[in-house]
Amino acid sequence: MIYRFENCVLDTDRYRLDVGDAPVAVEPLVFDLLVYLVEQRARVVGRDELLENLWQGKVVTDAALAARLKDARRAIGDSGKQQRMIKTHHGRGYQFIAEVAESPAGAAETQAPEPAAAVSNRQEKPSVVVLPFVNMSGDPEQEYFSDGITEDIITELSRFDVLYVIARHSSFAFKHRPVDHGEIATRLGVQYIVEGSIRRAGNRVRVTAQLTEAETGKHVWTGRYDRELEDIFALQDELTRSIVAVLPGRVQEDVAARASRKQPDSLKAYEFMLRAKAVRDSFSADATAAARSLYEQAIALDPHYARPYMYLSDTFLVDYMLGIELPDTIPRMMELARKAASLDSHDVAILNHLGYTYAVEGRWEEAERQFERTMQKMDIEAEQMLWGGFGLLWVGQAERARDIALEARRLDPLHPSSYDWVLGQALFFMHDFEGVTQTLTGEALLNSLGHGCLAGAHAYLGRPDEAGKALESFVAERHREFASRGLGVERDSVETLAGGYRRQWQLASYWETFSDGLRKAGLP
Numbered sequence: 001m002i003y004r005f006e007n008c009v010l011d012t013d014r015y016r017l018d019v020g021d022a023p024v025a026v027e028p029l030v031f032d033l034l035v036y037l038v039e040q041r042a043r044v045v046g047r048d049e050l051l052e053n054l055w056q057g058k059v060v061t062d063a064a065l066a067a068r069l070k071d072a073r074r075a076i077g078d079s080g081k082q083q084r085m086i087k088t089h090h091g092r093g094y095q096f097i098a099e100v101a102e103s104p105a106g107a108a109e110t111q112a113p114e115p116a117a118a119v120s121n122r123q124e125k126p127s128v129v130v131l132p133f134v135n136m137s138g139d140p141e142q143e144y145f146s147d148g149i150t151e152d153i154i155t156e157l158s159r160f161d162v163l164y165v166i167a168r169h170s171s172f173a174f175k176h177r178p179v180d181h182g183e184i185a186t187r188l189g190v191q192y193i194v195e196g197s198i199r200r201a202g203n204r205v206r207v208t209a210q211l212t213e214a215e216t217g218k219h220v221w222t223g224r225y226d227r228e229l230e231d232i233f234a235l236q237d238e239l240t241r242s243i244v245a246v247l248p249g250r251v252q253e254d255v256a257a258r259a260s261r262k263q264p265d266s267l268k269a270y271e272f273m274l275r276a277k278a279v280r281d282s283f284s285a286d287a288t289a290a291a292r293s294l295y296e297q298a299i300a301l302d303p304h305y306a307r308p309y310m311y312l313s314d315t316f317l318v319d320y321m322l323g324i325e326l327p328d329t330i331p332r333m334m335e336l337a338r339k340a341a342s343l344d345s346h347d348v349a350i351l352n353h354l355g356y357t358y359a360v361e362g363r364w365e366e367a368e369r370q371f372e373r374t375m376q377k378m379d380i381e382a383e384q385m386l387w388g389g390f391g392l393l394w395v396g397q398a399e400r401a402r403d404i405a406l407e408a409r410r411l412d413p414l415h416p417s418s419y420d421w422v423l424g425q426a427l428f429f430m431h432d433f434e435g436v437t438q439t440l441t442g443e444a445l446l447n448s449l450g451h452g453c454l455a456g457a458h459a460y461l462g463r464p465d466e467a468g469k470a471l472e473s474f475v476a477e478r479h480r481e482f483a484s485r486g487l488g489v490e491r492d493s494v495e496t497l498a499g500g501y502r503r504q505w506q507l508a509s510y511w512e513t514f515s516d517g518l519r520k521a522g523l524p
Contacts, residue, residue, distance in 0.1 A: 003038050005085065005098040008076050010034060015170040015188075019077060025125075028158050028165055029054060030071045037072075037086060037096040046093035067346055069094065125270060126251045127190040129166040130154045132175040133207070137200040145236065146198045147172075149207065152240040153194065160248045160381065166190060185214035192220070192251055196243075203229045209243045211250055221250040245382040245411030252277070272298035273308045280315060281416060283446045285324060285481040288315040306344035310353050313337040317356055322447065323500015324485045330360060348377050348384045355391045364506045368395040375404075382411040390422045393429065396507040402426035420444035425453055428517075429510050433457035437466075448477040452498060456517020467521040475523070493524045 003010040009018040012035055017024050026034070032054055037045060047065065069088075070080060078085045085098040130153050135146040150171070158165045166188050174184065184193055196209035204226065211221040225242055227235055256274040276294030279287050295312035298305065313336035319325040320333065337357045340350045355370035371391040378384055389404030405423035409415050424440035427433075436457035440450050455470035478497045482489055489496050494515050502511040 002103050003035075004101045004103075005038075006077070010038060015166065017075060019075070024075055025164055026075045027068075027071065028154065030068055030075060033068055034072050034076070037094060038100060041096040041100060044089050044093045044095045049093070125164045126192055126255055127164040127166065127188075128157065128192045128194060128247075128251065129171050129184060129188050129190045130157065130194040131179065131184075132172055133195070133209075134197040136197045139200070142198070142200055145200075148236050149196075149198065149239060152236060153244055156240055156244040157247065163248055163251065181212060181214050181217045190214050192254075194247065200229065205229050205235065207239050207243075211247060213254065220254045221246065241411060245408075248381075249383060249412060269298045269302035269305050269308065272301065273305070273311065276308075277311060280311065280318075281418060283318060283418060283421070285319070285322060285447070285484040288318045289484060291315055304343060306340045306347060306350060309336045309340035309343065310347075310350045313340065313357075314353060317353070317360070319485070320360055321501075321504050322449070322481055323498075323503075324481050324487060326485060333357065333360070348374055348381060349387075351377070352384055352387050352391060355388075356394070359391070359394050359504070359506070364395055367391065368397075371395070382408040382415070385411075386419055386422055389426075393422070393426055394504055394506060396505070396510070398426050398429040398510075402430060417443035417446060421446045421450050424450060428453040428457060429513060431460075431513070433460045437461070445473075448474055448481055449501070451477050452501075452514065452518060455521040456514060459517050459520035459522075464522075471518070471521040471523060474518070491524075494518050497523065 001012050003012075007020050009016075011018075015031065017026055017031065017034070033050070036050070036053060047062075050065065069086065073079055073086050076085055080088070083097075085096060087095050087097045089095060130150055132150045133146040135143050154165060154171065157163055170188055179193075179195060181193060184190065191214055193212045193214050194209065195212065196207060199206045205228075207225045207227075209223050209225075210219055212219055223243065223246060225239055227239065229235060252274050255271060256278040258271075272294050276291040276298065279294065280291035281287075292312060292315050295308045295315070298308040299312070302308075313333045316325070316329045316333035316336070319329050334357060337350075337353055340347075341354060344350055351370065351374040355367045355374065358364075358367035358370055371388050375385070375388045375392075378388075385404055386408040389401040389408070392404070393401035402423060405419060405426055409419050409423070412419070420439050420441075421444050424436050424444060427435040427439060434457075436453055440454045440457075445451050445454065451470055451474035455467050455474050458464075458467035458470055475492055475497065479489060498515060498518055501514065505511055
């Protein structure tokens with residue numbers, strides 16, 4: 001159907017919302033919420049009914065429901081204060097009250113398809129469609145399992161603020177049809193296609209998933225998962241988690257790689273942000289400094305885009321963490337963090353970052369509560385799980401940080417080196433020094449913190465030669481970090497080189513463990 005109200009057109013066949021003359025991108029769940037309220041506009045729809053029909057009975061907080069309603073209102077130009085179209089009946093539910101004209105969608109099918117750019121997300125997020133996974137078991141009874149995997153992947157991917165995910169209604173229109181990447185890219189306006197197959201043999205299940213760039217057909221990522229079939233619902237959840245944990249990162253990597261080959265004047269805000277993130281993710285002092293101008297260009301292109309503010313703030317947080325901040329570092333970090341939160345108070349990356357700002361201000365209890373609240377909002381987002389865990393390390397929960405880092409690594413087997421960098425520090429403060437030496441190797445050292453933990457670990461294990469080599473790397477890295485901010489070091493000592501670290505750890509015992517390790521390694 002096509003529903004028209006005020007200056008809006010809601011097309012359920014093409015899964016499209018137009019406001020005025022322009023398409024407006026909305027999350028799949030928000031689109032489905034709008035459609036449901038419009039279809040049931042003759043009556044008040046209760047909270048439980050919405051949860052049953054749109055969330056399939058999953059446990060959802062009132063705050064999450066309120067956030068989706070706010071997004072729906074905002075998409076059509078309404079608000080909770082005005083309630084011109086969506087009215088709240090307190091204690092009863094919600095009702096769509098605007099006058100609606102409806103017509104069959106058949107007429108829209110004869111129109112030329114919209115070009116991909118016209119229906120892409122207006123914040124320039126990568127758009128993804130998950131096609132129904134193919135049941136290759138030869139057993140029609142297994143169709144529910146392959147469909148269930150597909151639906152769960154769509155639902156979970158929709159939670160990622162960095163992606164625009166086409167909803168089930170549109171993706172399942174391609175079920176039992178040959179995959180034509182070009183047609184899908186044109187009809188749905190997507191940049192990436194997720195497809196896969198499921199094969200069951202006896203008590204074994206093999207699931208294959210792949211991510212393809214829609215326009216070129218280039219494979220970005222392929223994963224294969226072999227599992228024992230015991231509890232089919234638990235298996236469905238596990239496979240969904242494994243696939244979803246990897247996909248957003250692979251999309252971002254592909255976008256960043258293509259952006260690196262473009263001229264700066266052709267980049268969009270989102271591409272600037274991902275290009276900067278690819279630079280910043282090494283967490284060296286030089287890298288964070290280089291990333292700043294790219295984040296600033298992203299903000300200049302789209303001043304209402306929240307994440308670049310958060311990432312720019314984070315580059316100043318790294319300076320604080322490494323003890324190389326300048327007088328304006330902390331005020332600038334705080335200003336940018338507040339701006340990001342004011343633009344998007346639901347993004348888990350931004351919520352994690354707020355926890356760090358509380359820690360910088362010495363508000364340790366608030367920091368811990370913030371990290372815990374954010375961790376409760378996610379169970380699949382491997383990268384943000386990792387940084388929530390790193391935040392918990394700051395407030396003294398080394399064992400919890402270790403467990404979270406291990407889970408994040410399990411969810412994303414192709415994880416970047418930052419995962420091992422966090423894990424190595426957690427192991428260090430748990431006094432698992434052998435584990436540190438096995439984890440903090442090669443690219444996982446990242447910056448002076450990694451080198452310092454490795455030097456201390458070897459020293460505690462009674463390995464003076466290895467400790468001395470790691471200490472040399474630590475000292476050299478510290479001098480590079482100080483020099484990158486125009487700072488000097490009069491003499492090398494524990495206090496001059498490492499003293500700036502102690503503020504990031506709430507527990508004095510962490511500083512004692514770290515500083516004693518450096519002394520044992522040979523630093524005065």
